[in-house]
Amino acid sequence: MTSETTFNKTSNKTNTVIVTNVTAFDDNYIWFIHGLPEKSAQKQIIIVDPGDSEPVIESIIQNNYLPQAIFITHHHHDHTGGIKKLVEAYHIPVYGPENEQIPQITHPLAEDQTILFSSMGLSFNILDVPGHTTGHIAYLGHQTLFIGDTLFAGGCGRIFEGTAEQMHDSLSKLLNLDNNTMVYCAHEYTQDNLKFAQRVEPDNKQLRQRIEQTIQLRLNDQATVPSTLELEKNTNPFLRFDIDSVKTAAERFAQKPLNTPAEVFKTVRYWKDTLD
Ligand SMILES: [Zn+2]
Numbered sequence: 001m002t003s004e005t006t007f008n009k010t011s012n013k014t015n016t017v018i019v020t021n022v023t024a025f026d027d028n029y030i031w032f033i034h035g036l037p038e039k040s041a042q043k044q045i046i047i048v049d050p051g052d053s054e055p056v057i058e059s060i061i062q063n064n065y066l067p068q069a070i071f072i073t074h075h076h077h078d079h080t081g082g083i084k085k086l087v088e089a090y091h092i093p094v095y096g097p098e099n100e101q102i103p104q105i106t107h108p109l110a111e112d113q114t115i116l117f118s119s120m121g122l123s124f125n126i127l128d129v130p131g132h133t134t135g136h137i138a139y140l141g142h143q144t145l146f147i148g149d150t151l152f153a154g155g156c157g158r159i160f161e162g163t164a165e166q167m168h169d170s171l172s173k174l175l176n177l178d179n180n181t182m183v184y185c186a187h188e189y190t191q192d193n194l195k196f197a198q199r200v201e202p203d204n205k206q207l208r209q210r211i212e213q214t215i216q217l218r219l220n221d222q223a224t225v226p227s228t229l230e231l232e233k234n235t236n237p238f239l240r241f242d243i244d245s246v247k248t249a250a251e252r253f254a255q256k257p258l259n260t261p262a263e264v265f266k267t268v269r270y271w272k273d274t275l276d
Pocket of ligand 1: 074076132149
């Protein structure tokens with residue numbers, strides 16, 4: 001059985017986006033972006049990072065969804081493994097990063113491009129967010145952000161291909177986005193991430209509240225994703241490289257002064273890597 005959860009989204013005057021998910025493997029979320037209700041296109045969906053085709057196809061059949069496109073954030077197999085079968089079944093275009101080798105991509109994308117889905121009433125802008133992989137991109141539109149493995153709820157992706165400086169720059173871009181942006185990452189890693197966050201900032205009250213809420217959600221087998229960008233800015237140490245308490249903790253770990261926010265970020269990332 002596919003479990004599917006609906007997330008009613010923040011709305012502004014012009015539109016409300018509905019996002020649902022199916023789960024795959026141990027902890028992956030595959031997101032479905034639905035057409036705007038006022039366009040009567042709710043059955044039309046865009047599939048984000050289908051690592052596995054099976055739960056996606058099962059949900060499409062159960063719900064009579066009409067797949068319109070696939071969005072890919074980066075090349076890792078747990079985000080791309082389902083593309084081939086979905087394309088064979090539904091003959092839909094595949095959008096993804098122009099700087100990564102993903103053979104099925106029909107629409108290569110890079111920073112500042114805008115993609116339109118007029119029948120669904122949707123449009124998304126592309127952000128380049130390298131670091132986890134060298135070509136990683138994110139999709140931003142309608143106050144929703146599909147960020148793949150760059151930012152997690154309470155954490156950030158490991159730096160597999162890029163540099164800490166690149167990852168710092170990518171995460172810095174996110175700090176400029178609207179606080180109400182809903183952040184859709186691709187994994188349920190929140191509880192572990194927040195344990196580390198508390199090591200960094202044991203006195204952060206909002207973080208403590210978030211940990212309690214997260215424990216409750218997981219006890220009830222509920223997703224902790226999406227979160228708001230505001231919550232991430234206030235509790236995620238990987239977005240808080242400018243904050244004194246995070247800098248002080250990182251300097252204590254490094255046992256030396258850290259002179260730039262990028263150095264603070266790099267140290268906090270390294271600190272977590274030593275514990276994972
Ligand atoms: Zn990945």
